[in-house]
Amino acid sequence: MAPPQYRKPPQAPPKFTATPSSLIEDTHKLIDRSRAVQDAIVKDINPEKASFANVLLPMARDDNKMAIESHIIGFYQAVSTDQKLRDASTEAEKLLDEFAIESSMREDVFNLVDAAFKKSESLDPESRRLIEKDHKGYIRNGLGVPAGPMRDRFKEIKKRLSEISIAFQKNLNEENGALWFTREELDGVPEDLVASLEKGSGENSGKVKLTFKYPDLFPTLKYAKNAKTRQKVFVENENKCNKNVPLFREAIILRDEAARILGYSNHAEFRIEDKMAKTPKTVDDFLSDLRTRLAPGGEKEIQKLLALKQEDLKSRGDEESDDGHYYLWDHRYYDRLMLERDYSLDQQKITEYFPLQTTIRGMLHIFEELFGLAFVEIVGEERNEIADSGKGSDIVWHEEVQVFSVWDDEGEGSGFVGYLYLDLFPREGKYGHAANFNLQPGYIDENGTRRYPATALVCNFSKPTPKKPSLLKHDEVVTLFHELGHGIHDLVSRTTYSRFHGTNTVRDFVEAPSQMLENWCWTRSQLKALSHHYSYLSSDYEAAFKESSGASEKPEERIPDELIDNIIKTKHVNDALFNLRQLHFGMFDMTVHEPSSHKEIEALKVSETYNKLRKDISKLDGPEVFEGSNDWTWGNGQATFGHLIGGYDAGYYGYLSSQVYSADMFYSVFEANPMNGKEGRRYRHTVLERGGSQEEMQTLEDFLGRKPSTEAFYKELGLTK
Template sequence: MAPSALRSPPQAPPVFTATPESIIVDTKRIINESRASQDRVASAVTADAATFGNVLLPLSHDENIMALEAHILGFYQSVSTDSTLRDASTEAEKLMDEFSIEASMREDLFKLVAAALAKKEELDPESQKLLEKEHKDFVRNGLGIPAGPQRDRFKEIKKRLSQISIEFQKNLNEEKGGIWFSREELDGVPEDVLGGFQKGEEGSENAGKVFLTFKYPDLFPTLKYATNAETRQKVFVANENKCNQNVPLFKEAVLLRDEAARLLGYPNHATFRLEDKMAKTPKTVNDFLGDLRSRLKDGGLSERKALKAIKDEYLKSHNASYVPDEHYFLWDHRFFDRVMLEKDYSLDHQLIAEYFPLQTTIAGMLQIFEELFGLVFVEITGEERDKISPSGKGGDIVWHEEVQVFSVWDDEGEGSGFVGYLYLDLFPRTGKYGHAANFNLQPGFIKKDGTRRYPATALVCNFSKPTAKKPSLLKHDEVVTLFHELGHGIHDLVARTTYSRFHGTNTVRDFVEAPSQMLENWCWTPSQLKALSKHYSTLSPAYKEAWLEAQKDNATAGEPEEKIPDALIQNLIKTKHVNDALFNLRQLHFGIFDMTVHQPKTHEELKAMDFSATYNELRKQIAQLDGPEVLGKGDTWGNGQATFGHLIGGYDAGYYGYLSSQVYSTDMFYSVFKSNPMNPKEGRRYRHTVLERGGSQDEMTTLKQFLGREPSTDAFYKELGLA
């Protein structure tokens, strides 16, 4: 716990008091202020007189100030329980995107930026990068196209793509689908999961049934534990079709991207997108994905064969008349993967989860970051919220009563200064973003007066809610997810860039996951798993009583250890790469589908492409699991691309980055942390060399500075057993 002197941050947190009306008013105000700022530069500076100081600097200050409100105005659509507020936030994002397109195509500003670039002034490296990037962005936003019909068409495309992106994500956030099942149909699903399902009203057609949504805390345990294969199939197929209104939006977006890239002179969208990434060219990406696919193919077939044997043995033991066939279905995989782990590795995910109550796990994670990076986290609760709130009302500094907020500080060794604010929004709600993600609320940057503006960052997740008898308990994969997203949050907090443009996770897409992926390794380290764990029955007498009640039919149950037993840790670690080839082939399916739709030979070829069939055919070929197509349902039985928010939300021609970032993250971990993950000297070096830089310099330069050499794929393939 930080000393009380650290409890008064030098900067107040943002407030979340918007109304549907104020969101639109504030959005129009900041747009008008920004437009006026751009107009001032355009009217006051001539091309002959243009410099970094009189063109780029005022534009960057305006961008910094606008971001302080803009991110939050657009954030409400992902977290608010008020549908009218979400709608207003969505409209605000549309207005801001339209203004961004307008600003990015201002020829008067482009000429001034080009003139400033031609001056070749001596600038610090981050300012030089800002100048070069601003110039390149104008070109990539259509100002390299001669004024006239083609440039006008390009601008139309940009506006429509913005609208599609917002509508697509809104459809995913607002999705309320699900299926009513009888308790019998959900046999095997843990009672603490079933207890959270909505129950059918007496006298209605659903009396005695429960409603399974497609939210992760409902979906994944059902696919993992439901013994009825028809139930699993029904759930899986319905989930693939939960947002079919996105099907035409996906096709329109991909076609418009291709058209826009060709207007700019690129052969396809992938070439356009990759030009400023670490990979640079589609060939680099395709070669990497192709090499990994060939390396994983035999392992995938071997894993499938072993899982199929587990399936046949399991079904034969439950039904003597069972006749094996050749199929191993998509909806079988989570179930028989679990059965294998329990049978061959004595791994009980439900038992492991008992040692990872959400709140104590978070506390343990924050302690790891404190020790490693020299940070201090102080949760702000009760009256402290009132004191720190600009309005004097503590409820104003969060958007929902369940949200936790922390002030973050440097420890004494790092100077005891303020770092920023961290928010945790951990449980599902209607209308809330449905996955796990880190959102920057306010970036950090250097203000006009030379002082620092501190960041605010939020983790938005969907873990199971606590009940009277149990706290929220995390499966191990959820522990990994939480640590990963916290890694993004730390990246966002400790960045020390001059300009908000490069703050925190504003790096190229094929590097941005690497810092968080590296930190996932701590979740597979015995000492850290032990430190993070605490059996939930030790948290309160009520939980202890509930645990004892749950054990009443278990004659062998003894008192649980407070910390996770070493034997359980070892069993877990043995499973790290079990069925890893199939997992990575699934990731390859996403990455190869992404590259397939974004690099057609011709625009006509793309028009003729059936995206659903392509998605499902590639999955069958790459992931090596059977879908309904082998039951005569054809290749358009599901529309998984319509649920694939990444490809509309910024990872287009970039999903490969999840795999390529693992090359960098594994290299960093093996080279620096594997022998001693809690080495504070290396932790601080990593903080200052990698995390602080954000996107302010070339990411390959950052990597080489930290590693002391060129990055290598050796550790990545060694870790996967593919060296």
């Protein structure tokens, strides 16, 4: 039962009661209403009378209202179990995107925005940022191009790119490929996983079905002793969505054409112009410098891992398999083996201390202490009481979803903050990675009343079984904390306009707040606090643990110091190879979006480029080395690279560059005491609340008291000169 002061939020949670037909009907209503707002402005206002208040503000308020419904309309395609509802959500998103393109290219509206912009009215800083961003947005959407064939072509491209993005992500969400293996072929894979896999019949009798979902894929690559099994899983995973191959190629060609129509040299120049980096050269120099610093470490790590592989094969009497190569499908396996052998890191033992639900509660407690929040799970009858309809089932999209009301604690005023949803397990048709989705943004409405946000974490952790709850590996603990960090950013943001709410920042900053919070998962006191051995959760789990382990007593309730030491010691093991992998993604992104000519991008062999760059940067071998085949077309990794179609185009470097900011913030402010509530609240108010409502560099400088530095980043990676 929720404490009395947190029992009745001032705003009901959103409803998830849509049908395929209602989604389309509601989408048309939203579009019609929004178009009517724009038409009325054009009808009633001329350029002489145009101002922020009569042109920009009505549209901003309409954007606020539209976001309350449109985000959820598009969300169904990522989480619904109903194929028809997912399809309708996809169709609705197409309609919304087409309308957004139409709106962004209305010259009659732009003329009024331009007139208001040029009047340079005295506005509050966030409203000034809004008019500047909107004005620039119209130009970046083609209205700086003279009316005629070129502008028409630009509009066609924008529409087609929207269609590609939606189709690409739909293909990823609905990917349902799998491989059939015998138990012998899966030797070494945790028995819990193997036992949970679908059993085959007929031609697959005696085999089990392994999907490419994370809970199946990663343990297999980490634990399968059979290199042929790992190879097959790895290569098939790289080819699991080959229908996206032509879509990816079409997207990068169209983006380049559109950028050149606008007068840019390439798409990267267009995209990076309004980010923190400002120019492709800044990005290229950063990535190149990092590659130069990381490459020697990567080579050394490969030599150590190759020696371990050779030793492992010899110990198994399998020297014939030693061909002197260290393959892409070897890496997760031997990285794990090295951690176990040299650092006594038993991942299976560690998972026992991180049951999903107690880990989540521990994480939420950290956020409560650090940021002055209170999380109250809404369950049972409380869902009925809080739902507008009186039906608790209406406020979630699936029975497994958890929902929390989030509040300020007494020190922060005890006010309502918003709603947090957790959708944690894989299912057919669901988004396949881990991500935070804004369901409803926060903003200030026309009456000066705050509208509260709702945000969702969509993840794919292993499901509980009768003998074990869902257990997290340490890297999954880090992932969960990272995504929760995005969720907190979304919840505590305090902006006037939904346009700037929460994680609506430039792409090369948006990851920094969550990356900074990852450090808590490498801190001794926090690992101890988060841990809770699963045998303490119930008598059934206790009995199952004793049966499987042969132990007569339960272990310590909290993770032992020795295991914590082992985890912390491994933070930078094979770190160069991990960051070279990120560099591969970032440099591939820049390569396909920074051609010297349009002919160059049209002629680019995308899959070969992806695979060759990976080899050049990471030095890990793929099938191209077999019998001197030199075949670089064996995989189509770009077809599963949803980031580059879903908004990180010419922006993936942000995962690395924002680490500069996250390291600087953590080591400057939180390293001495990660649970410093005073600094946590200052961080909340100075960084997280601002969202994208001011220049992100200004936000950083406000918090750090100076310009950011790369020193902590390179020191953390052991790369100081």
